[in-house]
Amino acid sequence: MPELPEVETVRRELAPWLxxxxxxxxxxADAPDGPKYAALERAGGQRIEKVTRRGKFLILPLSKGxxxxxxxxxxxxxxxxxxxxxxRVVVDLGGAAPRKLYFQDTRRFGRFLVVSAGDYRSLPTLxxxxxxPLEPAFTGEVFRTALRxxxxxxxxxxxxxxxxxxxxxxxxxEALWRARIHPECPANRLSKAKVFELRDVIVExxxxxxxxRGTTISDYRTVGxxxxxxxxxxxxxxxxxxxxARCHTALQRIIVGQRGTSFxxxxxxxxxxxxKPL
DNA sequence: CGCCCTGTTGGGGA
DNA sequence: ATCCCCAACAGGGC
Numbered sequence: 001m002p003e004l005p006e007v008e009t010v011r012r013e014l015a016p017w018l019x020x021x022x023x024x025x026x027x028x029a030d031a032p033d034g035p036k037y038a039a040l041e042r043a044g045g046q047r048i049e050k051v052t053r054r055g056k057f058l059i060l061p062l063s064k065g066x067x068x069x070x071x072x073x074x075x076x077x078x079x080x081x082x083x084x085x086x087x088r089v090v091v092d093l094g095g096a097a098p099r100k101l102y103f104q105d106t107r108r109f110g111r112f113l114v115v116s117a118g119d120y121r122s123l124p125t126l127x128x129x130x131x132x133p134l135e136p137a138f139t140g141e142v143f144r145t146a147l148r149x150x151x152x153x154x155x156x157x158x159x160x161x162x163x164x165x166x167x168x169x170x171x172x173x174e175a176l177w178r179a180r181i182h183p184e185c186p187a188n189r190l191s192k193a194k195v196f197e198l199r200d201v202i203v204e205x206x207x208x209x210x211x212x213r214g215t216t217i218s219d220y221r222t223v224g225x226x227x228x229x230x231x232x233x234x235x236x237x238x239x240x241x242x243x244x245a246r247c248h249t250a251l252q253r254i255i256v257g258q259r260g261t262s263f264x265x266x267x268x269x270x271x272x273x274x275x276k277p278l
Numbered sequence: 279c280g281c282c283c284t285g286t287t288g289g290g291g292a
Numbered sequence: 293a294t295c296c297c298c299a300a301c302a303g304g305g306c
Binding site: 036075086105106107108109149150151152156218219257258 | 295
């Protein structure tokens with residue numbers, strides 16, 4: 001599942017050759033009807049104004065007031081080459097040299113649909129998306145205000161896309177390891193210092209991962225078909241049983257928010273329980 | 279070969 | 293607000 005750094009990498013590659021192109025036709029291929037591929041016919045005849053992104057969602061504003069929304073899910077890929085299998089959507093592009101854009105998505109967790117600009121009723125996560133982590137609005141105070149509202153495990157809460165946009169399972173594990181926070185710690189029990197530290201860690205982590213063009217575990221590829229370079233720098237994700245890079249304790253695997261989670265049981269302790277008053 | 283488990287996500291219902 | 297299940301498919305272990 002591409003998270004923010006992977007989606008941003010795709011966005012950057014798409015922007016130069018997609019902006020200002022005309023969509024002649026967008027059609028479903030080997031995909032069922034349904035909300036994941038809705039209203040594709042409306043894209044026909046519209047120019048692509050630009051290629052933007054919010055969290056893990058690619059948003060392509062079109063010339064007649066619609067937006068093409070693309071979410072890669074866990075296995076979605078956008079490619080200029082016709083994929084051998086699991087082709088879900090084909091977009092015919094006009095221009096001096098007409099060409100096609102393909103959306104391949106093995107597991108079909110992704111989406112590729114057209115909405116009226118800003119009408120995200122069918123995409124509740126996008127509608128309620130938190131601040132972009134790489135923009136100035138994502139401050140320690142803003143983050144703290146969000147975290148104080150929830151007793152959910154910090155990892156699950158962050159992955160909900162509300163306190164901050166674009167952090168999924170990989171970067172949540174990594175960020176919490178870096179900030180030495182137990183993934184099950186209730187969000188509202190983190191100290192102010194820890195919240196600020198976590199905010200800084202997320203900004204640094206995602207910024208570095210974008211520079212590395214994302215993390216390829218298995219499915220994710222850039223538009224050019226290349227792998228992201230950040231995988232070799234992961235310290236916790238997918239490394240349960242291996243020694244912690246800081247203290248050499250074996251990383252532990254648990255389930256948080258129905259997602260596999262690895263963390264260091266020594267570095268990432270729950271904050272000490274409040275002592276009972278006499 | 280079959281069975282079981284796991285997985286880069288998000289939506290919906292209890 | 294939180295928890296749980298689910299979509300659909302591939303790959304690995306036994």
